[in-house]
Amino acid sequence: MAHMAPPPPSGASPPTASHPSADLQPWQWPEERWRSLVGQVRAGRRLKPRAWKGGARCAVALSFDSDHETNELRDGGRSIGRMAWGEYGTRQGVPRILDLLAKHDIRATFFVPAVSALLHPEEQSRVVGEGHEIGIHGWIHELNSVLPYEAERDLMLRSADALERTTGTRPVGLRTPSWDFSPQTLSIEREMGLLYDSSLMADVDCYELVENGEPTGIVELPVEWMRDDAVYFGMHRFQGLRPQMPVEAVFQIFRRELEGAWAEGGVFQLTMHPHHIAYRSRLWMVEELIGLANATHAEVAAWARENG
Numbered sequence: 572m573a574h575m576a577p578p579p580p581s582g583a584s585p586p587t588a589s590h591p592s593a594d595l596q597p598w599q600w601p602e603e604r605w606r607s608l609v610g611q612v613r614a615g616r617r618l619k620p621r622a623w624k625g626g627a628r629c630a631v632a633l634s635f636d637s638d639h640e641t642n643e644l645r646d647g648g649r650s651i652g653r654m655a656w657g658e659y660g661t662r663q664g665v666p667r668i669l670d671l672l673a674k675h676d677i678r679a680t681f682f683v684p685a686v687s688a689l690l691h692p693e694e695q696s697r698v699v700g701e702g703h704e705i706g707i708h709g710w711i712h713e714l715n716s717v718l719p720y721e722a723e724r725d726l727m728l729r730s731a732d733a734l735e736r737t738t739g740t741r742p743v744g745l746r747t748p749s750w751d752f753s754p755q756t757l758s759i760e761r762e763m764g765l766l767y768d769s770s771l772m773a774d775v776d777c778y779e780l781v782e783n784g785e786p787t788g789i790v791e792l793p794v795e796w797m798r799d800d801a802v803y804f805g806m807h808r809f810q811g812l813r814p815q816m817p818v819e820a821v822f823q824i825f826r827r828e829l830e831g832a833w834a835e836g837g838v839f840q841l842t843m844h845p846h847h848i849a850y851r852s853r854l855w856m857v858e859e860l861i862g863l864a865n866a867t868h869a870e871v872a873a874w875a876r877e878n879g
């Protein structure tokens with residue numbers, strides 16, 4: 572599907588080769604340059620509700636990024652072995668996660684690249700059929716920051732269209748793949764009228780995103796690398812990446828984050844991946860974490876916007 576792309580948003584875009592200060596070293600930059608770079612996307616109004624829905628002490632927002640095979644495809648990879656690892660995410664991971672969520676009668680958010688949704692439409696049907704939210708997670712898990720504006724916008728719109736066709740519901744939230752944010756990402760989210768973003772980490776509580784000094788009305792539901800299972804369990808056979816942290820140690824980090832949110836009446840947000848967390852030796856930690864209140868990302872963002 573083709574979309575007519577409007578001209579790239581103006582404002583304080585990062586200097587291009589033609590910018591007067593493009594050849595300067597960072598320590599030579601004029602003040603205007605570093606201020607405009609920092610000001611592209613900032614945290615505005617804090618949206619911490621005085622109380623949570625139903626009198627809950629804190630909000631527990633669990634998310635699962637159903638990257639599946641796009642983990643290999645996104646970089647142009649063709650490894651059948653690594654695609655099989657992604658296939659575990661859809662064949663074993665998501666069903667195990669859904670069974671666990673159903674057992675405790677709680678809802679979560681699944682961020683799904685469009686290619687994952689097109690490869691596994693029946694999985695998405697089950698996810699929404701069981702009351703969970705599906706959010707945008709790019710087309711093929713591409714990096715927004717390396718895309719030209721027209722391509723980023725086109726992929727974002729096509730991703731939302733693909734998810735809507737697959738699930739029957741228009742997504743209201745975006746998690747950029749790899750939390751990678753371009754100078755244009757926020758303006759595209761505004762054009763799409765999204766309720767929230769969940770890709771940035773300037774706070775522990777929800778906040779309003781500000782673009783070049785202008786409040787956008789879009790809620791940020793902040794993430795953190797520390798609250799991401801991929802940081803602890805990701806590995807690559809042919810690279811140095813193989814941390815394989817002890818599961819108990821990871822659980823202690825997540826539990827302390829949750830206890831802190833409980834003490835402060837805040838949000839405990841957690842990012843997980845079906846092909847990292849949904850194993851016999853690991854999924855128990857999710858079960859231990861969900862003994863408390865729980866909501867989808869959209870519910871938390873909407874509540875924070877209305878009550879923050």
Ligand SMILES: [Zn+2]
Nearest residue numbers: 636638748749
């Ligand atoms: Zn992802």
